[in-house]
Amino acid sequence: MTALLELHGLTKTLKGQQAPRPILTGADLSVDRGESVAILGRSGSGKSTLLSLIGLFDRADGGQYLLGGRDITKLPERKAAALRSAEFGFVFQRFFLLKHLTAAQNVAMALVNGQGWTSRRKRRAKTLAALDQVGIAHLAKHRPARLSGGEQQRVAVARALVRDPRLLLADEPTGALDTETGNLVIEVMRAATDRGCGLILVTHDQDHANKMQRVVRLHDGLLHPVVGAGTAAASATTAALPTVVDGLSPAEAGTVVR
Numbered sequence: 001m002t003a004l005l006e007l008h009g010l011t012k013t014l015k016g017q018q019a020p021r022p023i024l025t026g027a028d029l030s031v032d033r034g035e036s037v038a039i040l041g042r043s044g045s046g047k048s049t050l051l052s053l054i055g056l057f058d059r060a061d062g063g064q065y066l067l068g069g070r071d072i073t074k075l076p077e078r079k080a081a082a083l084r085s086a087e088f089g090f091v092f093q094r095f096f097l098l099k100h101l102t103a104a105q106n107v108a109m110a111l112v113n114g115q116g117w118t119s120r121r122k123r124r125a126k127t128l129a130a131l132d133q134v135g136i137a138h139l140a141k142h143r144p145a146r147l148s149g150g151e152q153q154r155v156a157v158a159r160a161l162v163r164d165p166r167l168l169l170a171d172e173p174t175g176a177l178d179t180e181t182g183n184l185v186i187e188v189m190r191a192a193t194d195r196g197c198g199l200i201l202v203t204h205d206q207d208h209a210n211k212m213q214r215v216v217r218l219h220d221g222l223l224h225p226v227v228g229a230g231t232a233a234a235s236a237t238t239a240a241l242p243t244v245v246d247g248l249s250p251a252e253a254g255t256v257v258r
């Protein structure tokens with residue numbers, strides 16, 4: 001099966017006022033449809049830079065980027081912008097909600113600004129479905145000032161999901177939230193993967209990273225798998241455990257504690 005996203009040997013050197021600084025030196029990554037991957041790494045290691053390359057806000061210097069098997073490494077900017085709005089949903093640490101609009105209007109903005117024309121009725125239905133997906137349909141008419149930080153971030157997640165993106169890119173989405181609220185936001189994003197959306201989460205939070213299927217660490221410009229982390233590793237370990245308890249088959253034992 002073709003991977004949703006493949007990065008092969010991606011390189012990027014940032015040239016600021018100081019000496020050029022290599023950020024990516026050959027990063028490889030593959031994400032399948034409906035798969036969730038966390039990217040960890042120390043501050044300044046280049047996680048946001050990598051996410052902006054994946055989200056087509058910036059270009060790599062070298063390497064190859066395939067999206068759904070299509071080589072988009074050298075896509076012209078106009079096509080990249082169209083692909084960005086059609087295929088990706090973005091969630092950032094800051095919510096970037098428009099203060100004077102309700103939650104529903106903030107979400108619907110993504111449909112107005114997106115590709116193609118959506119009828120008003122369809123926009124309304126999609127907006128409510130997206131708000132419902134993140135558990136806050138009842139807050140549709142509230143303006144941001146009347147919402148908690150967690151609720152505002154869930155509006156931002158709904159805005160990212162409303163166009164049914166193939167890939168959700170989240171950069172420290174829980175950075176401004178307390179632990180409990182952060183967990184809720186992670187869960188609504190993870191739930192989107194059940195509907196086939198890929199998810200790449202940049203985070204400093206090891207617990208949140210562990211809720212993704214796979215965890216990789218960006219270090220010295222390369223992505224390294226974090227062995228034993230993520231839900232895929234946990235279920236692989238579980239699967240390796242014997243299913244026979246005290247000599248009884250699972251059926252005989254009734255409940256098998258793995």
Ligand SMILES: Nc1ncnc2c1ncn2[C@@H]1O[C@H](COP(=O)(O)OP(=O)(O)OP(=O)(O)O)[C@@H](O)[C@H]1O
Nearest residue numbers: 014015016023041042043044045046047048049050
């Ligand atoms: N436009 C730019 N020009 C030059 N240097 C930059 C630019 N953007 C970021 N940097 C530098 O590149 C490095 C990587 O930054 P980046 O924000 O990608 O790291 P990060 O891993 O996301 O960090 P954090 O976890 O603190 O958010 C940092 O040293 C940063 O100062």
